[in-house]
Amino acid sequence: MKKLIVLLLLNICTVGMAMSQIVADSVQILFQPGSSRISPISNGRALQAFTDKVRRCADNGNLDRVLVRAYTSPDGVSTVNLRLSADRCQSVADYIVSNAGVDPDLIDSDPCGIAWDRLRRLIASDHHVPGRREVLDIIDYTPVWVVDTHGNVSGSRKQRIMELKGGQTYRWLRQNFFAGLHYAVVELYVKRPENESVSKEDKPLVFESLQADKMIDTAFSQMKTPAMPTDRMMDRMPRPRIADGGCMAPRIALKTNLLYAAALLPSIELEWRLGSRWSMGVEGNLAWWKRREEHKCYQLAVTSVAVRRWFRRGSLRKGFYTGAFAGAGLYDFENGRKGYRGEGVLAGISIGYLWPVGRRFAIEAEGGGGWMMTRYKEYIPYEGHHLYVRTQNLNFYGPLRLKLSLVWLLGKRACRDKKRGA
Structure with missing residues (x-):
């Protein structure tokens, strides 16, 4: 019920936004665990085609903004994972700025940390997960951080999953699903013409984003864990050109x-x-x-x-x-x-x-x-x-x-x- 209320509120808030912008295209980018470097091997022509479309929209004056959302798996320290997802947003933004030549201010970043929602959908769609029902209940009813009456952290969602069945469930999830949680979703928003009215068939942006996520989840559920490039392969890969001397945010x-x-x-x-x-x-x-x-x-x-x-x-x-x-x-x-x-x-x-x-x-x-x-x-x-x-x-x-x-x-x-x- 709470999720339905939140979804309805998001839908109401985004209707006004939908009147002035349209999701014209989206692309997903896979990352190697622990890395924020963009791998051409994992992402292929899709990222280049998306970047070309961003450049064309910018040249035509139709570009409104680009939204980058990045995720990680539960492995590792939660604060480090949040920082890693922010670095992945930064890496994608740098790539688009360098190769599409757009203003960095047109790119919005949303580092989301651990991809709990996608992990839940993958678990729900696979009956081979050991302790499937129990782990779904943990994700649904256990907060990310469990806090006692004094405000101290006494547990976490990840800890509960790691303790389930003596760690068997967590090891299975790591082997089968975690590699698919290192990704970013990039959405291209274009301006809606002023003389174009919003029809009843136009879908709110929140539903378009959810539909894109479902399509990606389906692709993950139908394939085995993707083989990630080795360190030697990564060293041989050409790195993308980066604007402003190498990064948007030098230290x-x-x-x-x-x-x-x-x-x-x-x-x-x-x-x-x-x-x-x-x-x-x-x-x-x-x-x-x-x-x-x-x-x-x-x-x-x-x-x-x-x-x-x-x-x-x-x-x-x-x-x-x-x-x-x-x-x-x-x-x-x-x-x-x-x-x-x-x-x-x-x-x-x-x-x-x-x-x-x-x-x-x-x-x-x-x-x-x-x-x-x-x-x-x-x-x-x-x-x-x-x-x-x-x-x-x-x-x-x-x-x-x-x-x-x-x-x-x-x-x-x-x-x-x-x-x-x-």
């Missing part, structure tokens, strides 16, 4: 501020991704120039930490971001007549934009302002000595950050296999 970026370099203040910044929209960076600036005979000194050392929130998915890739920064440093400025030596702290907010350039490089522009507090000693240089004048404090509110940086993108996430998970 690390190495930067240098060209404006600071022009001001003889070399800088280097290391930024790494914290999530799909968050990143963190550590920056250091150092200038240590001094001319003793002329009593001129330009010495500055500053280090700062910044946290950024990206407007688009895939931080460190491209687009706008906002951030907050804080730092500290010390300095010694002397022009031959006066000198100022001190230390200070600063904090503020910033906004910036990143433009990809080539496969591994990008240009970043950023500006920001906030508050700076410094305490310094004023002195007069005289015959190789510094004559102390006074000590002062200064609070400054205004612009504190101006960057035009060259960025080197590192750590391509979708370009390597995941060794853990199922």
Whole structure:
């Protein structure tokens, strides 16, 4: 009854969506257990034909969006499986962006983790499953995580299945069904013409998706466990070309501020991704120039930490971001007549934009302002000595950050296999 209510609610919510978009095509992609790499051997011409259709729809202006849903088997740690399904979504999205040339923002990802629904349908259609009735009851009535009255996890659906018949049922499922649960479903949505009305024969999107899943399940139930390519075969396979230097979401970026370099203040910044929209960076600036005979000194050392929130998915890739920064440093400025030596702290907010350039490089522009507090000693240089004048404090509110940086993108996430998970 609960499933029926949920299905009806989904149907009502998607009717409005169906009036403006149509599922024009779909394709399924098989993965090797534990891997997020797309195998041409397993997927053949179907993926290429789907990508060609996406490109044609984009060229005609009919492309609305592409939805990627990825799954794994119950083997492995559940949190790792969820991360693996997200990596598979990312890998498929990268492939489509690279080979169809579409905007990455038109691709939506839905990492679904363990494919419990498909596993249940496969079990229900095969009477050779040991403990078939019991395992179906576990999937139907045991939540993914069992929580006690204190909110602590006391068990799980997977644990119940592993304990059934001393592990015999779980071993049978692993041998016969689990290989078919490593897959992704990709759906192509196109725009409905404005003058085309929705007829009674038009099916809501939720039923189209369910029908596609049933067709895939039927194909799995009629064939044996697919033979997956070996590691040696995978190493020999040509990898798909990936846009934006290899991945949509590089883990690390190495930067240098060209404006600071022009001001003889070399800088280097290391930024790494914290999530799909968050990143963190550590920056250091150092200038240590001094001319003793002329009593001129330009010495500055500053280090700062910044946290950024990206407007688009895939931080460190491209687009706008906002951030907050804080730092500290010390300095010694002397022009031959006066000198100022001190230390200070600063904090503020910033906004910036990143433009990809080539496969591994990008240009970043950023500006920001906030508050700076410094305490310094004023002195007069005289015959190789510094004559102390006074000590002062200064609070400054205004612009504190101006960057035009060259960025080197590192750590391509979708370009390597995941060794853990199922």
